Amino acid sequence: MRSSTWRALGNSYRVVEAEKSLSPERARELAAGVDGVLEIVSAEGGAVAIVIWNPDGTRAELSGNGTRIAAAWQAERTGEREIRVVVGEREVRARVLEGGEIEQDLGVVEVGEPEEVDGVRFVPVSVGNPHAVVLGDPAQVLTIGPLLETHPRFPNRTNVQVARIDGPGEVTARVWERGVGETQSSGTSAVAVGAATHGEGEVLVHFPGGDLLVRLSAGHATLVGPVERID
DSSP: OEEEEEEETTEEEEEEEOSSOOOHHHHHHHTTTSSOEEEEEEEETTEEEEEEEOTTSOEESOOHHHHHHHHHHHHHHHOOSEEEEEETTEEEEEEEOTTSOEEEEEEEOEEOOOEEETTEEEEEEESSSEEEEEESOGGGHHHHHHHHHTOTTOTTOOEEEEEEEEETTEEEEEEEETTTEEESOOHHHHHHHHHHHTSSEEEEEEETTEEEEEEEETTEEEEEEOOEEOO
């Protein structure tokens, strides 16, 4: 089995080429010390198919940082600058920009009406995976995150973001990832925060791990951010 470790704004994943499909138990072992595992299902030319594993052995429907890492991994192997990343039934089209950043078309974003549970008001957002965006002090993510992640409102649990609007097109947020806990950044969380707070246009989202640029148009999201190989 071959593996390498990559980081996307403090959010690290182990990319694994296994001879047979990983089990939840094996995925948990491989996730030690990182935020998740990207299991390579197939990789050829400008396309790579992956399974995304959380550290607790559950699968994630999508990860913006994870697909960006998968695109960078395949680009490094093949020299291709445009990569299709397939996660289940979802396809993410990525492009390597000058300077090494990755631009991704993350597809449709669905923003629901504001809700309230246990005194916490949030906006539900789907980016191929579930999110609950709360407006407030980002430091509150340490209490609001675990509360909402496992609330009965979300039978399959949810990712949680607490965000502060800094001005037009600019937001500061912290993330509580489903099955992980607090992480330094998250690609789909950046999209969810941008969509919940601005709806349209360009939004720069500041995370503890760094900044991600989100472009929103007619319910469609593009995400731009860096990737680096650790080992």
